[in-house]
Amino acid sequence: MNAPSPYVRSTARVQENGKGEVMENETGRVEAFSDGVFAIIITILVLELKVPEETGSAFWHGVREQWPHYAAYVVSFLIIGVMWVNHHTIFSHLKRVDRPLLFLNLMVLMVVSVIPYTTNVLAEHLTEGGSANPAAVLYSLVTVAYALAFLLFWWYVTRVGHLFHEQVDKDGARATRVRFGLGAIAYPCTVLLAFFSAPLTLVAHFLIAIYYAANQIPIPLVVEEERLESASDLRK
Amino acid sequence: MNAPSPYVRSTARVQENGKGEVMENETGRVEAFSDGVFAIIITILVLELKVPEETGSAFWHGVREQWPHYAAYVVSFLIIGVMWVNHHTIFSHLKRVDRPLLFLNLMVLMVVSVIPYTTNVLAEHLTEGGSANPAAVLYSLVTVAYALAFLLFWWYVTRVGHLFHEQVDKDGARATRVRFGLGAIAYPCTVLLAFFSAPLTLVAHFLIAIYYAANQIPIPLVVEEERLESASDLRK
Amino acid sequence: MNAPSPYVRSTARVQENGKGEVMENETGRVEAFSDGVFAIIITILVLELKVPEETGSAFWHGVREQWPHYAAYVVSFLIIGVMWVNHHTIFSHLKRVDRPLLFLNLMVLMVVSVIPYTTNVLAEHLTEGGSANPAAVLYSLVTVAYALAFLLFWWYVTRVGHLFHEQVDKDGARATRVRFGLGAIAYPCTVLLAFFSAPLTLVAHFLIAIYYAANQIPIPLVVEEERLESASDLRK
Amino acid sequence: MNAPSPYVRSTARVQENGKGEVMENETGRVEAFSDGVFAIIITILVLELKVPEETGSAFWHGVREQWPHYAAYVVSFLIIGVMWVNHHTIFSHLKRVDRPLLFLNLMVLMVVSVIPYTTNVLAEHLTEGGSANPAAVLYSLVTVAYALAFLLFWWYVTRVGHLFHEQVDKDGARATRVRFGLGAIAYPCTVLLAFFSAPLTLVAHFLIAIYYAANQIPIPLVVEEERLESASDLRK
Incomplete structure (x- = not known):
């Protein structure tokens, strides 16, 4: 066993054994932080719901x-939920x-x-005559920005693959x-759709979220049997 | 030991040993996310409390x-607390x-x-003459929606039981x-009650929460002694 | 080893080994939920700060x-921080x-x-002539309610002591x-003080928080050496 | 093995083995609480974005x-993200x-x-003639306060070093x-800059965050090979 360099990446969690698993805990805290952000974002959506002021029979x-x-x-809620599941999967x-x-994740x-x-x-603005469409364009543009940030994140992760599990x-x-x-590609399409109909844009985002919820691209694994066995040997 | 399929469900956390416990961590992150949502929801209730503007002796x-x-x-606060305990138990x-x-959980x-x-x-609306009742109906309807989402969740979990612990x-x-x-059934009853009295509906929800807090339906376990012993053998 | 009752307390996390540590994870999730609530509560304090509307030289x-x-x-912020540390310690x-x-914790x-x-x-209301005092009374009363809830919690925990670690x-x-x-006792005193001076009440709460931060009542431990050694034997 | 003192620091998590790792879990819960605060703070930034009221062609x-x-x-968002990464690293x-x-962390x-x-x-105030500069001064002063709190934290941690990992x-x-x-030192400089231009101050903070994101001061490690080997011996 060679002595490791005295200067290690300072984002590593220092552990007793000083081995490769040093960074493993790191994903734990990044996940926890990201989960916190997702949980807060999905929950504060409710703060935008307005209490109807009508009283009496006009209440409904x-x-x-x-x-x-x-x-x-x-x-x-559904869109952010699906984004969380995807983030989670990666x-x-x-x-x-x-x-x-860390910073690509912060961008996402x-x-x-x-x-x-x-x-x-x-x-x-959804029921405003003239501004429903641009509001829907804005809504869709942010999903495009999300898709770009997520693709950049995925591109970085897969470029070298140095952060992946061995499997x-x-x-x-x-x-x-x-x-x-x-x-x-579905996201830029909703931008185009938004120029024609804001309600249909909302429906489209609903359907896209449902689709992504049901159909996720699997990340292929190669399970090397030997390594697994030697790993379990180590535990004996 | 057979080589596992190279394509595994991509929601699984990939681990060194590549065994059945792969998915186990998964409940950890779903629980953490759900706990986050419950904690935020129960806490932002306070944001709705209004500062009294009366000064001087009119303050109280x-x-x-x-x-x-x-x-x-x-x-x-009590209702959401009990919902959290139930979610937790499942x-x-x-x-x-x-x-x-994941998506049934998202619905809940x-x-x-x-x-x-x-x-x-x-x-x-509680002190408004004409709209207290419909506001109480709306309040109760959301608890009915919760009960339905939770029953659907429970129905799915118990249908095959493939996600349960062995015990x-x-x-x-x-x-x-x-x-x-x-x-x-108590929840739909509060909807009916809401047509008659909004304050009583609130009292009813209070009592239901207290009741559920004290009386929860236990989930039966079958502890197979042999498996436990062999499991502890594995640890020796 | 006797077969455990098929019905166990349903708040227990079911684990492979089916032993006493079954409930141990439970504190983990209650702590995580409580930490979430404390973190949110301490953070949303900032939402109450108002943006000054004065422009130009009147800004400051x-x-x-x-x-x-x-x-x-x-x-x-300091009060809630100290409450978190105390909660944490228990x-x-x-x-x-x-x-x-679980429900005494929910009360807290x-x-x-x-x-x-x-x-x-x-x-x-702090700078309002007539309502500063009652507002300070209200503020202090909630700290009294906290003290009562916390004492009830501590009274329950220490009554039998069945939830404590062995040590x-x-x-x-x-x-x-x-x-x-x-x-x-300091909290009820601030209620009395609030009838005389609201700013002094705030100062008193500041000093109390500092005092509790520095002086916490230790919970005595009895470390039974034998048990520890046998426990480490089990791990060999 | 000597019997430990019956009174231990009460912030320690009591564990079966009663050894040095007693306090280790502690960082876990402080980190979780801090992560929660950071996640909430970074997320509630969005609550300050105002919905444009203009309709029709005036929407954009x-x-x-x-x-x-x-x-x-x-x-x-970037500043808080970088602060989180730094907090995390320490x-x-x-x-x-x-x-x-605990209390220095609470100050941060x-x-x-x-x-x-x-x-x-x-x-x-950024587009207000007379108050943009003082608002930028206020913004920069809080980053100075952060730097001071963080330096105090770091000074305490490095003074004795009793809280560090052995490595x-x-x-x-x-x-x-x-x-x-x-x-x-960059933070006090932004205070001076704020007296001249509020928009440039914002740009400066952006650049500082990017700089800190890319260039972090590493914390040197000394990995003592012997201890590591004996530690892994203990695990066999």
């Missing part, structure tokens, strides 16, 4: 008039994080965090880039 | 006038998560996240469905 | 006029949770969660009740 | 007028926490938590104090 009328807020709430294949990854979170705002903008098939993972990119 | 009068907000705060019996479960969280809104609607008695768990369903 | 004057909000922010001595504990969290509200009430000296822990109770 | 004009809020959002080198550290969090407020103040080179860590201090 006032509730019904809030439909754009309710619809936008459901769609954005990280479950990572063993380490490094400095660029920065875009996701804007969604409650664009949700509110869209809900406020991940690095070439196979790199090959999924095109499919990931094609999958994201 | 202004505080007293906020009683609907205080009462709704206490009841909703997950403590799960060993794995799969794609449908989406309904729970609406509660601060309906709490605020009810508090604002859980799958047939026994399936048999609790009826009791779970009957237990949830 | 506008900032200075916000001093009650800044002072209340600092004091409440839980670090627990090995298990049970149903009553419910009171803590009100603090951003009373902070805001106090800050808004905790149960009799010694029970004996701290009086000191805990005496320590909490 | 209304969006463009929000540019100070968008710019301040991006810069503050804690990854700690093995224990003690009472003073208290300053960071103010950033959404100063972000909002700056965004609201950390304590003398080397102490020697980084000067570099840490010099690195923080």
Whole structure:
């Protein structure tokens, strides 16, 4: 065993054994932080729902008039939920994080965090004659920005593959880039759709979220039996 | 040991040993995310409390006038707390998560996240002559939606039982469905009650939460002694 | 080894080994949920700070006029921080949770969660001639409610001591009740003080928080050497 | 093995083995709490973004007028993100926490938590003729306060080094104090810059965050090979 360099990457968690697993815990704290951001973002959507002021028999009328807020709430909740699942899936294949990854992750979170705002903008303008369409364009543009940030993140992760678990098939993972990119084509399409109909844009985002929820691109694994066996030997 | 399929469910956390416990960590991150949402939801209830503007000797009068907000705060805090304990209990019996479960969980969280809104609607209208009742109906309807989402979740979990820990008695768990369903009957009753009295509806929700806090349906376990012993053999 | 009862407390996390450590994970998730609530409560204090509207040279004057909000922010941040440390300390001595504990914990969290509200009430009224005192009374009353909830929690935990780690000296822990109770006497005193001076009440809360930060009542431990050694034997 | 003192520091997590690792878990919960605060702070930045009220063709004009809020959002998101990474790095080198550290950490969090407020103040005043500069001064002063709190934290941690992992080179860590201090000189400079130009101050903070993101001062490690080997011996 060679003595490691006295200067290690300072983002590493220092551990007793000083081995490769040093960075492993790191993904834990990045995941926890990201989960926190996702949980807060998905939850503060509710703060945008307005209390109807109508009293008496007009109450239900006032509730019904809030439909754009309710619809936008459901769609954005679903979108952020699916984004969380995807983020989650990627990280479950990572063993380490490094400095660029931390900041690419921060970019993804920065875009996701804007969604409650664009949700509110869209809900406020959805029934306005002239501004529903641009509000829907803004809403869709943020999903495009998310797709770009996520593709950049995925491109970085698969470029060298140095952060993956050993079991991940690095070439196979790199090959999924095109499919990931094609999958994201739906978002720019919603921008175009937004010029024609804001409500249909919301419906489209709903359907895209459902589609992504059901159909996720799997990240291929190569399980090397020998390593596994030797690993379990180590535990005996 | 057979080589596992190179394509595994991509929601699995990849681990050194590549065995069944691969998915086990998964419940950890879903629980953490759900806990985050519950913690945020229960905490942002306080944002709806309004500062009394009365000064001088009228201050306490202004505080007293906020009683609907205080009462709704206490009841909703308790309701969400009990929902968290229930969510918690179910997950403590799960060993794995799969794609449908993730989304059924997301549905549960989406309904729970609406509660601060309906709490605020009810508090604002509780002392209004004509709109207190419909506001209480809305409040109760969301608890019905929660009960439905939770029953669907429980129905899915107990249908095959493939996500349970080995110790859980799958047939026994399936048999609790009826009791779970009957237990949830209280929520539709509060909808009916809401047509007659909004304050009584709030009291009813308070009592239901207390009841559920004290009386929870246990999930039966079958502890197979042999497996346990062999499991502890493995650890020696 | 006797076969355990097929019905176990359903709040237990089911684990492979089916032993006493079954409940241990439980404190983990309760702590995580409580930490989430504390983190959110301490953070949303900032939402109450108002942007000064004065422009030009009057800007700093506008900032200075916000001093009650800044002072209340600092004091409440410190108070909640100390409450978190105390909560933290108690839980670090627990090995298990049970149903009553979950709800006593929920009571503590419910009171803590009100603090951003009373902070805001106090800050808004601190410079009002007639309502500063009652606002300070309200602020102090919530700290009294916290002390009561926390004492009830501690009373329950120490009554039987069945939830403690083995190392905790149960009799010694029970004996701290009086000191805990005496320590909490400071809170009712601030209620009295609030009738005379609201700013002094804020100063008193600041000093109390500093005092509790520096002087915490230790929970006595009895480390039984034999058990420890046999425990490490088990690990060999 | 000597019997430990019956009174241990009560912030320690009591564990079966009663050894040095007692305090190790402690950093876990402090990190989790701090991560929660950072995640909430970075996320509630979005709550300050205002929905443009302009309808029709004026919508995009209304969006463009929000540019100070968008710019301040991006810069503050980046600043808090970098602060999180730094906080994270320090804690990854700690093995224990003690009472003073808990409160120095609380001071850091208290300053960071103010950033959404100063972000909002700056965004609201950025296009005001006379108050943009003082608002930028206020924004920069909070970053100075953060630097001071962080240096105090780092000074305490490196003074004795009793909280570090064994692998950390304590003398080397102490020697980084000067570099840490010099690195923080950029913040007071932004205060001076703020007297001349508020927009340039925002740009400066953006560039500082990018610089710190890319260039972090490493904490030197001394890995003692012997200890590591004996440690892995213990695990066999």
